[in-house]
Amino acid sequence: MKRAALFLILATAASAQASVWDRALDSEAVRAADEAYEKGLAEGDNETMIALSYSSNLKTILDATSRAEAAYRAAAKARPDKAEPYYRIGKLLYAMHFDCDFGAPLLTSPVASTLCDPRFATHDRAQAIVDAWDTFEKRAPLDPRINDILMRRALTRTKLISGAPGDKKALEAVVHDYEAVLDHADGLMQAKDESVLGNLAETYMMLGRIDDAIDTYRQAVAGGAATATVYGLAVALDRDGRSEEALRVILAQRPEGRTMFTQEYQRKRIFFVPAGEENYYFALSSEAFGDESAALEFWTRYLNSGAHPQYQPRAREHVDALKKHHVRPAPPDLDLDPLE
Secondary structure (H helix, E strand, O other): OHHHHHHHHHHHHHHHHHHHHHHHHHHHHHHHHHHHHHHHHHHHHHHHHHHOOOOOOHHHHHHHHHHHHHHHHHHHHHOOOOOHHHHHHHHHHHHHHOHHHOOOOOOOOOOHHHHOOOOOOOHHHHHHHHHHHHHHHHHOOOOOOHHHHHHHHHHHHHHOOOOOHHHHHHHHHHHHHHHHHHHHOOOOOOOOHHHHHHHHHHHHHHOOOHHHHHHHHHHHHHOOOOHHHHHHHHHHHHHOOOHHHHHHHHHOOHHHHHHHHHHHHHOOOOOOOOOOOHHHHHHHHHHHOOOHHHHHHHHHHHHHHOOOHHHHHHHHHHHHHHHHOOOOOOOOOOOOOOOO
């Protein structure tokens, strides 16, 4: 009995020592993880500042951006529970490669516009931004900065849309972001709200929610939306079988509006998803202004692109009607090449 009691005492003491040792090891591991986390954030911020420097050349900017992203990802790996690295990853990549798409920069960058180029604003980078900000929101759902990234995340999500049937879930996520932007506005209309409404309407149209698209476009137009949004309303009306009303909407913008829309497209201030969708807009505009040969050319381009199959039958109706008038397609007078 005495030997058993002694064994129990020794075992208990050993267990207590092991527990103390485990706690010490755990504490040391937590301290090391915290140090690696803070180091990663600091290095990422330092590289971001290099990327934003006025004196940086293109290679320096790209290299610093890559190092900043790697440092933030190292911080995220050190503390997988933290949200902050993911916010900074998304902010960095958006500001450096996509900031030309939306208003005031997320980072005050003198070089951001240099990188707003298809060579750098790639599908993979867009996906990395969306993934980072989705993770940030998941880990910190009450962080007020979520409100600041909703519009940018919606725009970036839209760039990932290919027109494939599987895009429905992605489009619904875009709708969620735009609707959240409007919800957080608390009914107080701001200058950017018309563009939010216009983009939301466009997304509804991509989802086939044509009535919602028309209603939302009308709200945007009533608030003074840009010509591109007015043209979006015309396209939605046409796709709803209301062609005469659609043409009147375009004609009300006068030739000056048509020129403005074309220039916005040339300057890449508006983009269409998927590629080929823009031809529907230019076809309808050409038809409205009596340029039937150009209209037929644009309708044909739209059909050949395969964009939005649900609206292709409507485009074929336009083609059939023009061919009945013995119209032949001809290259449009509009110069759609990008402006220098």
